[in-house]
Amino acid sequence: MRPEQAHSPKRESGDERRAAVAEAARAIIIEKGLEGLRTRDIAERVGINIATLHYHVPTKEALVALVAESLRDDFKAQALRHPKAGLNGADQLRQEFNEFREIVAEMPELIGVLSELVDRARRDKSIADIILPMQAYWTEQFATVYRLGIADGSFRNTIDPAAAAVITTAALYDCWRPHRRDQLDGVFAELERAFSNPSHASQG
Template sequence: MTTDQPHSKRESGDDRRLAIAAAARAIILEKGLEGLRTRDIAARVGINIATLHYHVPSKEALVALVAESIRYDFRDQALRHPRDGKTALQKLHLEFNDFRETMRDMPDLVIVLTELVARSRRDPVIAGIMTPIYEFWRNQFVDIFRLGIADGSFRADTDAEAAALIIAGALSDCWRRPNPGSPRLEQMLAELERAFAPYPSSSQGSL
């Protein structure tokens, strides 16, 4: 049986929620989302079930907390690579670099995210949490393409919404592959960039 020990006010709040999220992510890595049990999370954090339920009173709250921890990871990554003052093409390169970094340095995050996305296809509760995360990510590409159409980074006839769906779909497919392989990934990223490059001046507007 686990018992709660005295903690500071911060440890009983933000830090404890972080610990719960970390424990939940570790269990998802080991057992998948189907193996996620509150008693196992409580044991790993060193708290009792009542305290766990105070912070995450439902499955929805637990998944939301895990999703929030993933958002924080991506936010911290973006803060390490500022986008301010960059052209659209430079911003797209930064997105690709972040994707490479995630695949290379944060494989655990990729596994947890893939589990949540897969489950969201048959669980409306999880879908309600994960869909906004995906839409936010996709809309970042929409903004990049709109900027790129204006600054000349991409073809003037590019459909920003469709281009964003293509990019997000291609990258999402990589999440689901256990070993996408660096050479193949680089070929795909290069091909995606070429697909929206401006026409050569000599053939602009031609088919």
């Protein structure tokens, strides 16, 4: 091997380049909002030219889809650190709250970027087509937890799981904001009290 080969920089794979683009885009969305997202700024942060950027994300929709994919992957990776198999509904809800608490403390940009995209989706159908299914999936996860809790008796059997899930995700969206984060534990406690089955708790 020639000396210059030994010191040549490692060529990034396509996946690595796309991950870098997604990370740069997320940072700009947090700093400037979606309106301030410019391909030139992304290319500069990643260290590539515009043509290379457009090779990986040729359209606005492709860029938003890449950002959404990166958010989904990070949420999934975080959830895998906390298995829920075998837990009843109430304990799974607490686990979901613990995961959200970790995200707010360690990766607040995840919720921030998602919130920005959800807000833009109200005005842009192309973004709505990408983001709203992701939002619906998160809401359905909570609905599933509430249905489980009704079945195992840890939640009241009079609650509407779909409505409870909407209430819960709306509260969590609000609590990621810096001026709300000191209320996080109180919000979690109120949500648990609102849906828990008192008789089940007394049996435990």
